[in-house]
Each structure stands twice: as structure tokens, then as C-alpha cells.
Amino acid sequence: MLKAFFNWKVWVNILLAIGVFIGLVWLTFRWLEYHTDHGKETQVPDVTNLSVQKAVEVLDNTGLAYEIDSFNFDPKYKPFQVLQIYPTPGSRVKGGSPIRLKVNPRTWAPVAIPDIIDSYKYRAYSKLNLVGLKVGDTIYEPSISKDAVLKLLYNGHPVKPGDLVPRFASIDLVIGQGPKRNVPIPNVVGRTLAEAKEIIKQNYFELGIVYDENEQPVSDPSLIIFYQNPSAGSISDQGIQIDLWASNKTPAEMHNKIKDLDSQYRRNYAPDPSYYHSEPDFSSSFDDFEEPKHVEAPKPVERKKVTPVKKAEPEKKNTEKPVEKPKEKKKVIIE
Structure with a gap:
């Protein structure tokens, strides 16, 4: 058994197999380098704040692929202005790697009208404001649903919840005025x-x-x-x-x-049954009707002028005490 293992033919076959394996690995890596442009990288140009048309031209000239995505509209920037780029400018990428551009859209995205039918009017106002819509005219119509939203109008045309309208658009509300009395x-x-x-x-x-x-x-x-x-x-x-x-x-x-x-x-x-079957009788004459006698209005009584009588003033009582006469002094005679 050991003699067969140390035979030169066996070692030749082993060496040939190792050589073939190494050759296949080397060829595989060479093919990958050729197919993926290994070692060939391109620097990402800075196209931020450019319009999307100019940014695309720059990327096409450098041989880079690109993808365009939009942000929420920001009125501080121009429409279709490039706001962000990924990977960041200055980094190196391969020729087939896509560059993602974040662009400011032309205007606000359309807004879906919320479901506010049959809602209380003040709650409907809040829902419209939350999604960026304005409350236009409020039109009241007869309805037993007092202060409930019955219909929605946009530019005079009926709309329904879920319809898309421009942001900050004014929505008119048709509201029930409530039941009438009596x-x-x-x-x-x-x-x-x-x-x-x-x-x-x-x-x-x-x-x-x-x-x-x-x-x-x-x-x-x-x-x-x-x-x-x-x-x-x-x-x-x-x-x-x-x-x-x-x-x-x-x-x-x-x-x-x-x-x-x-x-x-x-x-x-309990109405009289004849009321539903008989016609009202208007044949009776009004000859016996006596007109009311004309009564003259009484003449106004002349009022006599009454002169007010002055009341006699009461006599003032003399409350002063009479002056007493001085008493005579007693005389003493000494003989």
C-alpha cells in the first residue's frame, strides 16, 4: 500500500491537479478584473445646486450612471434644483455604480382630501388644515344634521374624500343648518x-x-x-x-x-265624518246681518286749571321765658 503511494506516477498526477487548480483561480480573477474594471474608478463630480438637466449632462460626460429622486417641495430652492448627491462629491466609484440625485420638485405634491363627510364642522376644519388645505366658503343647506358636513366642493365642482387636489387649495363645505321648528x-x-x-x-x-x-x-x-x-x-x-x-x-x-x-x-x-264627504254650504244669505251702529266718539273733556292754594304757615310759638322782675331787697331799720 505504501509502495503504491510513493510511486512517481501518483505524484505526477497530484502536481498536475494542483497546477490546473491554480491556473483556473488565476484565470477567474483576471476575468473578474476585466469584467468589473477592477482598479478603474471615477471621481464623483459635485453637481449640487445645479439644475437637474445640467447635472445629468455632467454625469453623462464622466460616464457615470444616475438615478433621480425627489424631495418634498421646498419653496426656498428653485424647482428641479439638485439638493443632495450620493455618494458624496469627491468620492471614487466604479463606472457602473449609479449616482443618486435628490431634486427639489416643481411644486407641492398633490394632497388627498380627508374623509370629513358627516363630521362636525370644526373637526372638519382641523382635518383640512392638518393636510395643508384651506377652508373656503361654508354653504348651509336644509338638513336635520345640524353643523355636519354634507358635501365638498373644489372650484365649484363636487369632490369626494380621497381625490387629489393641489396643496393649499381651498375646499368649500356644504353644512347642514339643522331641523326647523314648528x-x-x-x-x-x-x-x-x-x-x-x-x-x-x-x-x-x-x-x-x-x-x-x-x-x-x-x-x-x-x-x-x-x-x-x-x-x-x-x-x-x-x-x-x-x-x-x-x-x-x-x-x-x-x-x-x-x-x-x-x-x-x-x-x-274626533272630527265629524260629514266633514270629509260634504261640501261647505255658502248659500245662506246675509240679509239678517245687522251692521253695527255708528257710535260717535266722546268729546274730550276740557280740564280746568287749578291754582294751587298756599297753605298758611303755622304761627311760631314763643318759647322764650318771660323776664322776671327783680325782687325787692328787705330793708332793716335800727332804732
């Missing part, structure tokens, strides 16, 4: 359910529950309304719910059901 309830009796819904919506009321003659909820738009609560013409505030009763029959055919509903919802309201 408004008559619209009459929807005799209308189809679809028509009644539209009338209630146009008058800024809310649709309540829709029942059939068996007090079961229904939603067929072709049904005819034969009863409503509150009643038509009653005074209420906008935004309240109006409950409806609908059927395939006409209101005249539902007379008994209407009487039952009146007994539930309008106990204090």
Missing part, C-alpha cells in the same frame, strides 16, 4: 310607499315603521298608504319619525281600520 307634517295618504318615502325625505323627516292592515312590517314599494302617524298637517319639528300603514286597498276601503287606528292614536281628535 313645521307641518306632509300628507302621504293615498300615495305609494315609494312616493311617500321621497316626500318624507324631501321634507326632512324620518321614515318610521311601515305596517300592513295586520300590523306586520312591510316594504313593498307599490303598496298604498292609508294611514300615517303623526297626522298630516300637525305641527312638529323636522327630523321626527313618521309611521305608515300601507295596503293593496285604497284608503276608502280601509275605513274601519282607519277608525280603529284613530281610536289608538287620535283619541282627543
Whole structure:
């Protein structure tokens, strides 16, 4: 075994294999140097503060590749001005390495309108200011949603949340002015359910529950309304719910059901049935009507001038004491 290992033919094969391996490694590195231009580097030129067109020309002349990226717009610099370059100017790079240029864009990037529909108006103002938009005109429209944003307008045209507009653009807001007070309830009796819904919506009321003659909820738009609560013409505030009763029959055919509903919802309201079927009688004469007698207005009473009577001044009482006479001195006679 050892004799076979020390045979000269074995050593020749080992040496040949080592030589082939070293040759392949040397050829590989030579190929890499040729393919990657190893040892050939180019200095990065300083193109900051140049326009992007001039910077590209300089990089093309030096044989360097480039990539252009944009910053957020800065009004302190000119549009399309090169603000940064990477790698830094003066560093050495290979010819195939790209140079990244950071350029100031022409103007502000467009801004997406935030979702402020149905938001309170002051909260909507804050959201618009946060994204760099201005609040334009505020237009109030009838709506039960008081101070809520209903629509958005830009240059007079409707826009929706998510649309892109220029930064610092003015957005007009359509805001609800709130429900009105003491408004008559619209009459929807005799209308189809679809028509009644539209009338209630146009008058800024809310649709309540829709029942059939068996007090079961229904939603067929072709049904005819034969009863409503509150009643038509009653005074209420906008935004309240109006409950409806609908059927395939006409209101005249539902007379008994209407009487039952009146007994539930309008106990204090009992109109004369002839009111709905008879016409007002204007044939009565007014011959017996007596005109009021003309009464003369009383003449104004002349007021006599009264001279004020001066009151007598009370006599002043003499509070001074009378002067006493001096007493006579007693005389003493000595005999």
C-alpha cells in the first residue's frame, strides 16, 4: 500500500491537479478584473445646486450612471434644483455604480382630501388644515344634521374624500343648518310607499315603521298608504319619525281600520265624518246681518286749571321765658 503511494506516477498526477487548480483561480480573477474594471474608478463630480438637466449632462460626460429622486417641495430652492448627491462629491466609484440625485420638485405634491363627510364642522376644519388645505366658503343647506358636513366642493365642482387636489387649495363645505321648528307634517295618504318615502325625505323627516292592515312590517314599494302617524298637517319639528300603514286597498276601503287606528292614536281628535264627504254650504244669505251702529266718539273733556292754594304757615310759638322782675331787697331799720 505504501509502495503504491510513493510511486512517481501518483505524484505526477497530484502536481498536475494542483497546477490546473491554480491556473483556473488565476484565470477567474483576471476575468473578474476585466469584467468589473477592477482598479478603474471615477471621481464623483459635485453637481449640487445645479439644475437637474445640467447635472445629468455632467454625469453623462464622466460616464457615470444616475438615478433621480425627489424631495418634498421646498419653496426656498428653485424647482428641479439638485439638493443632495450620493455618494458624496469627491468620492471614487466604479463606472457602473449609479449616482443618486435628490431634486427639489416643481411644486407641492398633490394632497388627498380627508374623509370629513358627516363630521362636525370644526373637526372638519382641523382635518383640512392638518393636510395643508384651506377652508373656503361654508354653504348651509336644509338638513336635520345640524353643523355636519354634507358635501365638498373644489372650484365649484363636487369632490369626494380621497381625490387629489393641489396643496393649499381651498375646499368649500356644504353644512347642514339643522331641523326647523314648528313645521307641518306632509300628507302621504293615498300615495305609494315609494312616493311617500321621497316626500318624507324631501321634507326632512324620518321614515318610521311601515305596517300592513295586520300590523306586520312591510316594504313593498307599490303598496298604498292609508294611514300615517303623526297626522298630516300637525305641527312638529323636522327630523321626527313618521309611521305608515300601507295596503293593496285604497284608503276608502280601509275605513274601519282607519277608525280603529284613530281610536289608538287620535283619541282627543274626533272630527265629524260629514266633514270629509260634504261640501261647505255658502248659500245662506246675509240679509239678517245687522251692521253695527255708528257710535260717535266722546268729546274730550276740557280740564280746568287749578291754582294751587298756599297753605298758611303755622304761627311760631314763643318759647322764650318771660323776664322776671327783680325782687325787692328787705330793708332793716335800727332804732
